[in-house]
Amino acid sequence: MEWIAWIVASLFFAVAFLGLIYPVIPSVLFVIGGFLLYGLIDTFSSMGWLFWTIQILFTILLFGADTLANLFGIKRFGGSDAGGWGSTIGLLIGPFVIPVAGILVGPFLGAVIAELVITRSGFKQALRSGIGSLVGFLTSVIVKAAVMIVMIGIFIFFVT
Template identity: 85%
Template sequence: MEWVAWIVAIMFFVVAFIGLIYPVIPSVLFINGGFLLYGLIDTFSSMGWLFWIIQLLFTILLFGADTLANLFGIKRFGGSNAGGWGSTIGLIFGPFVIPVAGILIGPFLGAVIAELLVTRAGFKQALRSGVGSLIGFLTSVVVKAVVMIIMIGIFIFFVT
């Protein structure tokens, strides 16, 4: 039965990594879902309270990294809160409007449009906010990937 548990967990982990580039998929839920399903199929005996506390802390870090990296990128390039909201909206809808490139174009355009419409920023400043959004998003993807790899490494350490 252990091999079935590994297959299910790995499938969930793969979906979690797909979620890094397709933000509609909640990566953190799939990572933790892989842990839970592994435990349900095999046994929770190797995943004690220490394992779950560590994973909870990393889960909180994943949620924070996503938001903070994007806002930091926008603020670092002189954007406003409106740019942050526009970037978030673009991140959600971009992949649906422009299937492949929307993941990058959506947040950029969202930040630019929000800066132009809400703050009445000049075009140059709005573009800077868009670039900050893009850099923040890419930074967020890298940070989340590293944290997810660490989470999976801890999982492997505990269950093997």
């Protein structure tokens, strides 16, 4: 049964990393889901309170880092809250409208359009906000990928 548990957990981990490209997939929840399904199929005996405490702390870190990195990028480049909301909407819609490039184009255009339409910012300032959204998003993806790799590494350490 252990090999089945590894296959199922690995599939969940793969979906989690796919969530870095398609942000509507809640990456960290799939990582946690992989842990839970492994435990249900094989055993939870090696995943004690220390394991779950560490994983919960990393999960909280991921949720916070995701939100803060995007907002920081936009604010750092002089964008407004409207740019932040536009970027978030673009991040959710972009990958579905433009399958590969939409992950970068969506947040950028969302921030630019929101700055132009809602805050009536000049075009130059709207572009700066769009660039800030890209910087924030890319920072968030890198941080999330690194934290998820650490989480999975800790999982492997505990169960092997």
